[in-house]
Amino acid sequence: MVTTTPRLPPSIRPAKTPQLATPWYFFHIIFSGSMLGLLYAFLRYEEHSAISPLPASLALSGLCFSLTFCLVLWLGPSFKGRGLKGVDMAKRKKEELPECMGLVAAGVYLFAMLVFIPCCFYEYLVITGGGGNRDSEMEKHDQMGLRFPHNKLAQYLSTLFSLQLTIFLGLLDDLFDIRWRHKLFIPLVASIPLLVVYRVDFNVTSILLPESLARYLSIPPLLDLGSLYYVYMSILLIFCPNSINILAGVNGIEVGQSLVIGTALLANDLLYIRHPEHPAAPSHLFSVYFLLPFLGVSLALFLHNKYPAKVFVGDTYCYFAGMVFASVAVTGHFSKTLMTLLVPQVFNFIFSTPQLFHIIPCPRHRLPRYDATSDCQYASITTFTTPPKGLAKFILKVFEGLKFVKLTYDKEGRNIIASTNFTLINMWILWVGERDENGERRIREGRLCWSLMGLQAVCCAVGLGARHLFARAVFGRDNLGTGIW
Amino acid sequence: MVTTTPRLPPSIRPAKTPQLATPWYFFHIIFSGSMLGLLYAFLRYEEHSAISPLPASLALSGLCFSLTFCLVLWLGPSFKGRGLKGVDMAKRKKEELPECMGLVAAGVYLFAMLVFIPCCFYEYLVITGGGGNRDSEMEKHDQMGLRFPHNKLAQYLSTLFSLQLTIFLGLLDDLFDIRWRHKLFIPLVASIPLLVVYRVDFNVTSILLPESLARYLSIPPLLDLGSLYYVYMSILLIFCPNSINILAGVNGIEVGQSLVIGTALLANDLLYIRHPEHPAAPSHLFSVYFLLPFLGVSLALFLHNKYPAKVFVGDTYCYFAGMVFASVAVTGHFSKTLMTLLVPQVFNFIFSTPQLFHIIPCPRHRLPRYDATSDCQYASITTFTTPPKGLAKFILKVFEGLKFVKLTYDKEGRNIIASTNFTLINMWILWVGERDENGERRIREGRLCWSLMGLQAVCCAVGLGARHLFARAVFGRDNLGTGIW
Numbered sequence: 001m002v003t004t005t006p007r008l009p010p011s012i013r014p015a016k017t018p019q020l021a022t023p024w025y026f027f028h029i030i031f032s033g034s035m036l037g038l039l040y041a042f043l044r045y046e047e048h049s050a051i052s053p054l055p056a057s058l059a060l061s062g063l064c065f066s067l068t069f070c071l072v073l074w075l076g077p078s079f080k081g082r083g084l085k086g087v088d089m090a091k092r093k094k095e096e097l098p099e100c101m102g103l104v105a106a107g108v109y110l111f112a113m114l115v116f117i118p119c120c121f122y123e124y125l126v127i128t129g130g131g132g133n134r135d136s137e138m139e140k141h142d143q144m145g146l147r148f149p150h151n152k153l154a155q156y157l158s159t160l161f162s163l164q165l166t167i168f169l170g171l172l173d174d175l176f177d178i179r180w181r182h183k184l185f186i187p188l189v190a191s192i193p194l195l196v197v198y199r200v201d202f203n204v205t206s207i208l209l210p211e212s213l214a215r216y217l218s219i220p221p222l223l224d225l226g227s228l229y230y231v232y233m234s235i236l237l238i239f240c241p242n243s244i245n246i247l248a249g250v251n252g253i254e255v256g257q258s259l260v261i262g263t264a265l266l267a268n269d270l271l272y273i274r275h276p277e278h279p280a281a282p283s284h285l286f287s288v289y290f291l292l293p294f295l296g297v298s299l300a301l302f303l304h305n306k307y308p309a310k311v312f313v314g315d316t317y318c319y320f321a322g323m324v325f326a327s328v329a330v331t332g333h334f335s336k337t338l339m340t341l342l343v344p345q346v347f348n349f350i351f352s353t354p355q356l357f358h359i360i361p362c363p364r365h366r367l368p369r370y371d372a373t374s375d376c377q378y379a380s381i382t383t384f385t386t387p388p389k390g391l392a393k394f395i396l397k398v399f400e401g402l403k404f405v406k407l408t409y410d411k412e413g414r415n416i417i418a419s420t421n422f423t424l425i426n427m428w429i430l431w432v433g434e435r436d437e438n439g440e441r442r443i444r445e446g447r448l449c450w451s452l453m454g455l456q457a458v459c460c461a462v463g464l465g466a467r468h469l470f471a472r473a474v475f476g477r478d479n480l481g482t483g484i485w
Numbered sequence: 486m487v488t489t490t491p492r493l494p495p496s497i498r499p500a501k502t503p504q505l506a507t508p509w510y511f512f513h514i515i516f517s518g519s520m521l522g523l524l525y526a527f528l529r530y531e532e533h534s535a536i537s538p539l540p541a542s543l544a545l546s547g548l549c550f551s552l553t554f555c556l557v558l559w560l561g562p563s564f565k566g567r568g569l570k571g572v573d574m575a576k577r578k579k580e581e582l583p584e585c586m587g588l589v590a591a592g593v594y595l596f597a598m599l600v601f602i603p604c605c606f607y608e609y610l611v612i613t614g615g616g617g618n619r620d621s622e623m624e625k626h627d628q629m630g631l632r633f634p635h636n637k638l639a640q641y642l643s644t645l646f647s648l649q650l651t652i653f654l655g656l657l658d659d660l661f662d663i664r665w666r667h668k669l670f671i672p673l674v675a676s677i678p679l680l681v682v683y684r685v686d687f688n689v690t691s692i693l694l695p696e697s698l699a700r701y702l703s704i705p706p707l708l709d710l711g712s713l714y715y716v717y718m719s720i721l722l723i724f725c726p727n728s729i730n731i732l733a734g735v736n737g738i739e740v741g742q743s744l745v746i747g748t749a750l751l752a753n754d755l756l757y758i759r760h761p762e763h764p765a766a767p768s769h770l771f772s773v774y775f776l777l778p779f780l781g782v783s784l785a786l787f788l789h790n791k792y793p794a795k796v797f798v799g800d801t802y803c804y805f806a807g808m809v810f811a812s813v814a815v816t817g818h819f820s821k822t823l824m825t826l827l828v829p830q831v832f833n834f835i836f837s838t839p840q841l842f843h844i845i846p847c848p849r850h851r852l853p854r855y856d857a858t859s860d861c862q863y864a865s866i867t868t869f870t871t872p873p874k875g876l877a878k879f880i881l882k883v884f885e886g887l888k889f890v891k892l893t894y895d896k897e898g899r900n901i902i903a904s905t906n907f908t909l910i911n912m913w914i915l916w917v918g919e920r921d922e923n924g925e926r927r928i929r930e931g932r933l934c935w936s937l938m939g940l941q942a943v944c945c946a947v948g949l950g951a952r953h954l955f956a957r958a959v960f961g962r963d964n965l966g967t968g969i970w
Contacts, residue, residue: 150635150638153635196599196603
């Protein structure tokens with residue numbers, strides 16, 4: 001079409017690309033060089049078809065880190081130029097920062113996962129007949145599809161496909177401000193490929209119940225849920241991305257929590273792949289391949305997004321991260337383990353429900369309130385035009401007793417006139433903040449993020465510990481020998 | 486992050502969504518209703534697992550048409566609101582139109598292809614044991630992966646994956662104005678999943694040579710190209726999307742040419758699937774499943790994009806369309822047939838090379854020149870600051886002789902001072918335009934688009950005819966019995 005392309009006037013085009021600081025510059029050259037070397041060494045190693053492609057995955061993750069770090073820095077001005085920008089309101093100096101940079105991280109991740117396919121399936125592609133010569137006869141045999149694990153490949157591709165769809169829809173969300181009630185279902189659409197392939201490929205729809213419960217209900221402990229299991233997986237796939245998206249609002253917290261959860265999942269996987277003969281080991285290895293590059297790109301993004309943020313990550317990143325967790329848990333069949341790691345997110349969601357369902361008034365934003373004088377964050381407040389009664393009052397009183405919220409009363413001290421908002425972050429400020437001159441709790445944004453990450457780490461450690469130490473007691477066995485969890 | 490979300494001020498938000506015209510309104514209700522009915526009837530039909538899912542594909546394509554038609558209309562203002570807009574310079578009334586609406590068509594297509602997975606693979610999912618009861622024993626047998634064609638599924642998923650990656654990169658291109666030399670490689674990145682799965686799955690790397698040529702060169706007529714074949718496929722996958730992207734610049738031409746090519750490919754497929762026992766029939770059926778919904782969304786888009794355009798389609802659509810053609814040709818192994826349909830695109834590309842390589846000066850835009858007085862298009866001109874010499878002069882003279890370009894000479898009639906630009910569209914104006922009062926050729930934009938589509942249709946018909954009538958003469962046989970073309 002004969003059109004003035006939506007090209008930007010030169011005035012608002014960035015004059016030049018931001019440059020890396022010198023130490024980072026040298027770090028990335030040396031680091032990515034050695035990672036490339038590692039990858040090359042892996043691919044050159046004659047017998048590498050016999051060993052696991054874990055070193056290749058590690059090398060790729062390192063490359064992902066460097067690439068994401070640089071690209072986020074370099075592409076920031078382009079994103080701002082396209083209107084993907086926002087102002088950080090919790091700073092003295094109000095500056096426009098590029099928004100939606102999670103897209104860059106997710107793009108690098110996708111690309112790395114594509115490049116990884118030949119590494120992951122290399123042993124099936126070429127069979128060396130000794131001495132590094134390709135044995136064309138055996139290779140031919142292979143190409144007939146007799147040995148190549150097409151089901152594994154279909155699983156790998158469908159997971160990637162779902163992730164890409166998530167990123168795509170996340171970007172559309174960031175671009176077009178999709179409504180909240182539609183947003184909720186983005187992960188559901190995106191999980192279709194994953195679930196379809198799960199259906200034709202794996203289709204394990206049983207869950208293991210605690211033995212005592214099974215005895216009590218007189219049902220077998222291995223309960224086949226049938227299609228209900230698909231409903232369960234769909235709920236998980238919707239919950240994960242959205243739960244990360246709502247525990248947000250502080251510099252670095254979206255990426256920070258994802259880093260901690262990802263590391264915990266990785267630690268759990270490593271427990272299994274230490275024992276290659278374990279029946280669940282292959283699916284956990286599969287999960288490692290998806291998590292390592294994720295941690296690589298997330299770490300790079302975190303360095304830009306941590307307090308004081310240089311970029312924002314956008315909904316794209318939150319959906320992407322949640323979908324990575326949910327999809328490895330679904331394909332690896334360890335969804336319950338994942339839930340033990342998401343305790344803060346689950347708590348935050350449940351804690352929020354009274355406001356989400358408008359039992360308690362819900363302001364447009366429930367982020368902590370920034371005080372420019374002290375450069376600190378205070379818990380934000382929702383005020384009541386009429387004093388709460390009935391259920392609302394009951395909930396407020398219970399939460400006050402649990403120290404989840406702080407209530408403000410009128411002069412007579414009888415009617416509640418305000419309450420802190422019902423989010424984990426506000427509650428956390430009430431718990432760990434220092435008192436200001438008026439006795440109100442406040443905390444610096446950087447500390448808030450780090451302490452929340454600490455909380456996440458503690459929860460993950462406790463969850464994983466409980467999962468492996470107490471599972472035997474509750475379920476009669478840890479999942480040795482069944483591969484089902 | 487604490488951010489002012491990039492939300493639009495209410496003033497530039499569209500007041501209301503555009504409404505469908507009443508006839509269209511009723512048409513879409515009745516049409517999509519009957520398509521839903523067809524789909525439902527297919528899925529309810531007891532023996533449907535035994536028949537091909539072609540009716541389901543047809544019904545889905547109809548739904549795609551209605552959905553795309555409505556969504557393009559309804560989402561236009563949102564796109565304009567996000568800065569995805571352009572002015573149609575070839576109109577008297579300069580109006581801002583939504584740009585990049587091909588994204589909507591491509592999104593609907595992707596979604597339909599996801600929904601189609603269960604239809605396409607249904608016969609493997611459930612085997613009826615007579616009387617409509619599901620035979621759970623046989624089903625179980627199935628789930629063990631003994632019958633399910635994972636390789637087909639991997640192929641389907643990888644094709645979709647490549648298409649999605651194309652759309653994603655196309656959108657980034659429309660958003661961020663990627664440079665021309667980077668743009669060229671978008672399809673290459675996007676084709677990685679397709680090529681990887683082709684490698685592990687199909688890996689037919691032979692092409693059939695004409696018998697006389699093979700005899701002359703003393704090589705077997707079935708020539709195995711090995712990895713060169715992958716280079717060939719990559720070139721095809723880069724060429725197709727870009728060739729559609731450069732034959733552009735007139736309302737409706739991008740979608741129009743794609744519609745014609747898609748229909749021709751579909752006609753070619755139908756020639757094969759008439760004979761279900763033909764070895765190439767399954768892969769042509771596969772191609773039909775990808776083409777039908779494509780034609781559905783394209784037709785809907787064309788109705789909005791044809792002269793006078795209400796929307797622009799963006800690079801997203803061009804890449805998407807080219808990738809659909811290239812990927813069905815690659816997976817169906819009929820790339821040479823595809824090339825016979827792309828004669829205008831190939832001609833346009835080769836014809837453009839003297840300007841692309843700057844042998845002849847190349848202005849920033851080579852679109853036809855719009856004359857507001859007559860509301861007509863004239864061939865656009867490139868002027869020479871110094872008279873062309875040597876190779877440039879030779880090319881100009883040859884092309885003038887072939888009537889490809891029209892040259893303007895100085896008063897002495899010796900030095901060339903200007904030439905029409907080297908594109909098919911400008912050449913076409915010289916060929917079919919009517920003469921104005923000065924003897925210059927001009928044409929109305931609507932007629933230009935329709936006549937170019939006619940040219941494309943003639944080329945496709947001739948190409949397909951040649952493919953099937955003369956192939957036997959040249960290659961010694963039509964591809965009956967080999968499945969290789």
